[in-house]
Amino acid sequence: MINRWKAQGGGLGVRALARLDAAFNGLYTWRFNPLYHSGALVVACFAVLLATGLYLLLFYRIGAPYESVAAIDAQWWGGRWIRGLHRYVSDLAVVAAILHGFRMFAQRRTWGPRALAWVSGLVLLGIFFVCGWTGYVMAWDVHGQALAVEGARLLDALPVFSEPLGRAFTGEESLPGAFFFMNLFAHIALPVGIALFLWVHVSRLARAQLLPPKRLLWGTVGLFAIAAVAWPPPLGPEADLLKLPATMPADWVYGFWLPVARAMAAGWVWVVGGSIALLALLVPVWTKPRAEKRPPPSWVNPRYCTGCEQCFLDCPYEAISMVDRDDGREGLVGWVDPAKCVSCGVCAGSCAPMGVGPPGRTGRDQLARVKDFLAEARPGSGDVVVVGCMHGAAGSVGSTAVATGLAAVDGLAGAPASAEAQEPRVFPVGCAGNLHTSVIEYLVRAGAGGVMVAACPPRDCRSREGVKWFNERVHHGREAELQDRVERRRIAVVYAAAGEGRVLRDGVERFRSRILAMEEAPAERDFDVGVECELDEAVP
Amino acid sequence: MIARRAAAALLALAMTAGIAWLSRVPTNFGADADAVIRLSWRVEGVPVEACRTRTEEELAVLPVHMRSPQECASAIAPFALDVVVDGKAAVRDTVFPKGVRGDRPVYVLRNFPAGAGRTALSVRFEAVLAEGAEPGDGVATIYAWDGEVDLAAGDVALLTVDGAKNLVLRTPEAP
Ligand code: HEM
Ligand code: SF4
Ligand code: SF4
Numbered sequence: 001m002i003n004r005w006k007a008q009g010g011g012l013g014v015r016a017l018a019r020l021d022a023a024f025n026g027l028y029t030w031r032f033n034p035l036y037h038s039g040a041l042v043v044a045c046f047a048v049l050l051a052t053g054l055y056l057l058l059f060y061r062i063g064a065p066y067e068s069v070a071a072i073d074a075q076w077w078g079g080r081w082i083r084g085l086h087r088y089v090s091d092l093a094v095v096a097a098i099l100h101g102f103r104m105f106a107q108r109r110t111w112g113p114r115a116l117a118w119v120s121g122l123v124l125l126g127i128f129f130v131c132g133w134t135g136y137v138m139a140w141d142v143h144g145q146a147l148a149v150e151g152a153r154l155l156d157a158l159p160v161f162s163e164p165l166g167r168a169f170t171g172e173e174s175l176p177g178a179f180f181f182m183n184l185f186a187h188i189a190l191p192v193g194i195a196l197f198l199w200v201h202v203s204r205l206a207r208a209q210l211l212p213p214k215r216l217l218w219g220t221v222g223l224f225a226i227a228a229v230a231w232p233p234p235l236g237p238e239a240d241l242l243k244l245p246a247t248m249p250a251d252w253v254y255g256f257w258l259p260v261a262r263a264m265a266a267g268w269v270w271v272v273g274g275s276i277a278l279l280a281l282l283v284p285v286w287t288k289p290r291a292e293k294r295p296p297p298s299w300v301n302p303r304y305c306t307g308c309e310q311c312f313l314d315c316p317y318e319a320i321s322m323v324d325r326d327d328g329r330e331g332l333v334g335w336v337d338p339a340k341c342v343s344c345g346v347c348a349g350s351c352a353p354m355g356v357g358p359p360g361r362t363g364r365d366q367l368a369r370v371k372d373f374l375a376e377a378r379p380g381s382g383d384v385v386v387v388g389c390m391h392g393a394a395g396s397v398g399s400t401a402v403a404t405g406l407a408a409v410d411g412l413a414g415a416p417a418s419a420e421a422q423e424p425r426v427f428p429v430g431c432a433g434n435l436h437t438s439v440i441e442y443l444v445r446a447g448a449g450g451v452m453v454a455a456c457p458p459r460d461c462r463s464r465e466g467v468k469w470f471n472e473r474v475h476h477g478r479e480a481e482l483q484d485r486v487e488r489r490r491i492a493v494v495y496a497a498a499g500e501g502r503v504l505r506d507g508v509e510r511f512r513s514r515i516l517a518m519e520e521a522p523a524e525r526d527f528d529v530g531v532e533c534e535l536d537e538a539v540p
Numbered sequence: 541m542i543a544r545r546a547a548a549a550l551l552a553l554a555m556t557a558g559i560a561w562l563s564r565v566p567t568n569f570g571a572d573a574d575a576v577i578r579l580s581w582r583v584e585g586v587p588v589e590a591c592r593t594r595t596e597e598e599l600a601v602l603p604v605h606m607r608s609p610q611e612c613a614s615a616i617a618p619f620a621l622d623v624v625v626d627g628k629a630a631v632r633d634t635v636f637p638k639g640v641r642g643d644r645p646v647y648v649l650r651n652f653p654a655g656a657g658r659t660a661l662s663v664r665f666e667a668v669l670a671e672g673a674e675p676g677d678g679v680a681t682i683y684a685w686d687g688e689v690d691l692a693a694g695d696v697a698l699l700t701v702d703g704a705k706n707l708v709l710r711t712p713e714a715p
Binding site: 171 | 551576
């Protein structure tokens with residue numbers, strides 16, 4: 001089962017995710033699809049929590065916890081909705097974090113160099129939970145009481161405390177101010193831990209996108225503020241240790257475990273909860289493909305490297321550094337740290353002399369492959385060649401692609417797309433960012449009517465920045481840029497996520513009509529796309 | 541276009557309302573009973589010293605300077621807890637002192653489901669002393685309470701030990 005999943009190039013739930021993404025893209029466009037920004041939304045929530053929390057802190061008193069929160073709630077013009085926003089956004093943070101984690105899981109971004117992000121992400125989620133619980137205890141209403149009493153029961157099952165914590169909540173004595181002080185301290189200190197772990201979480205990523213685009217950010221904050229104003233969360237009755245809990249307004253995001261835990265012996269709660277946590281923490285181990293299936297890390301061929309630093313700038317995982325050459329030549333040479341490289345292949349697209357990339361996916365490998373492809377597919381003036389990222393619509397093997405007519409996307413280079421000549425030929429690549437622009441040049445100059453690059457929506461790029469760099473290389477002259485001599489009219493880009501076969505097909509159809517309206521594409525023979533390599537001659 | 545925008549707005553509203561709702565679901569975590577009688581206290585352990593006279597043979601193998609005729613071990617005594625609710629034995633248990641070496645205080649925390657109304661309760665908490673064991677001076681070895689508890693639905697009656705080392709009952713009405 002696990003092996004089948006690993007072989008599919010996507011995790012459990014990847015199809016569900018594709019459908020959901022497609023639906024959200026349809027409604028919000030890929031730019032503002034909240035699912036693509038779930039991690040960044042958590043950071044946005046964190047910022048809102050800090051701002052609203054600071055306000056609440058001005059009025060909170062450990063000597064009269066419930067009364068002070070009730071007083072905040074009585075400020076209809078301020079405290080009430082700020083407290084509501086604080087609370088609703090803390091729920092959104094957890095929901096978004098779970099969606100974000102699920103996305104990473106389904107897309108198999110879990111192992112190898114990403115293990116650090118995976119584990120620190122889980123720690124972050126854990127801190128969010130504990131911080132939320134302390135927040136509810138701060139208010140000291142019946143919900144806070146339920147959380148505190150159950151939490152103390154569970155902690156007492158651990159051989160840690162000499163005096164059982166549960167005794168604080170038996171009603172023998174009223175709770176000491178020290179308790180509310182400690183709780184408040186934790187509620188304030190834990191966000192420091194969140195900031196710290198967030199730093200660890202994105203430490204392996206270059207240019208981590210920490211906030212969602214402005215419209216999504218303010219739209220989300222606005223909606224939750226409206227909810228807080230229009231439908232402020234109720235404050236439950238004050239906690240009373242000598243009363244049994246009656247019906248209360250409970251938070252099911254932070255308190256989902258309460259009914260389950262209460263029905264179990266404390267020891268079993270630890271066994272079950274611990275097992276689930278362990279299983280999640282070990283995801284990087286059990287999702288790691290077998291050695292022979294693992295994509296190999298990138299490698300710089302010092303023979304071709306001119307030391308231009310472009311791959312060093314472009315690598316989304318900061319896996320490349322520039323080091324002194326040891327081959328007797330002057331200057332620097334790129335060096336890939338295999339422990340940091342996720343094998344995304346983005347560097348291959350950034351190297352004009354084609355001297356870097358994971359084995360089999362360098363610019364040179366792509367050129368060799370495209371020559372074979374052309375020999376077999378022979379696209380003519382009326383044909384569109386789809387250069388497709390296999391994580392996107394062009395790679396939705398056997399599902400949407402077939403349904404929408406791209407029957408042979410799973411056939412590799414050179415395979416005729418289908419019996420009907422109308423079907424586009426598909427040249428697969430691992431990522432639009434992996435694609436070397438010379439491949440596009442080669443296809444166009446060889447006489448293909450048009451080349452359509454089918455990329456994933458930029459924020460859904462599994463290489464993080466592949467689509468961004470691809471666009472810059474094609475449209476803005478970023479190294480390794482698409483040469484001016486290539487006719488731009490014959491090139492198109494479509495963003496089509498895995499579940500968006502229809503978007504891809506419509507894009508191809510529109511592009512094909514444009515191509516057919518153009519004059520015949522000139523086919524060059526025996527040309528060379530000119531692999532830049534200043535040092536090539538210098539090296540034996 | 542307008543339909544798409546309307547659907548997008550509606551879904552955004554629904555998701556927001558959904559999350560807000562999750563934050564405030566009216567929930568009853570299911571009390572196990574109408575009311576509860578809670579026994580909760582902490583008492584200092586009863587240190588006891590148990591001594592035994594050594595036999596001639598035992599003395600003979602000991603170094604000369606260690607040949608005291610008595611062998612004594614000090615420990616904290618466990619307590620027997622006996623609870624009778626409405627004439628029926630609810631608990632008969634031994635409670636040991638906390639701590640790895642068993643030298644910490646003795647804690648009791650038990651909840652008994654009870655119906656609303658009047659419940660007869662009899663509690664006895666008594667140190668279990670081995671034969672020949674002597675508790676230290678001024679240490680309480682027996683705590684007992686007998687009487688009736690009046691409870692309304694949702695109440696918790698708390699039986700605890702007060703400063704004068706007596707079992708006392710506290711209810712929401714008489715805290
Ligand atoms: C709870 C708070 C969390 C926050 C604030 C957060 C935030 C982020 C952000 C901002 C990124 C960078 C996105 C980018 O620029 O591409 C990221 C990446 C990542 N997150 Fe989280 N995350 C959280 C929880 C989680 C959880 C629970 C998991 C999984 C269990 C997780 C797994 C990952 C992984 C694996 C990456 C790296 C993605 C890649 O390699 O391309 N995160 N996170
Ligand atoms: S992009 Fe190519 S040439 Fe430039 S530093 Fe990297 S490997 Fe060397
Ligand atoms: S394959 Fe990706 S992660 Fe590895 S060095 Fe190249 S750009 Fe960086």
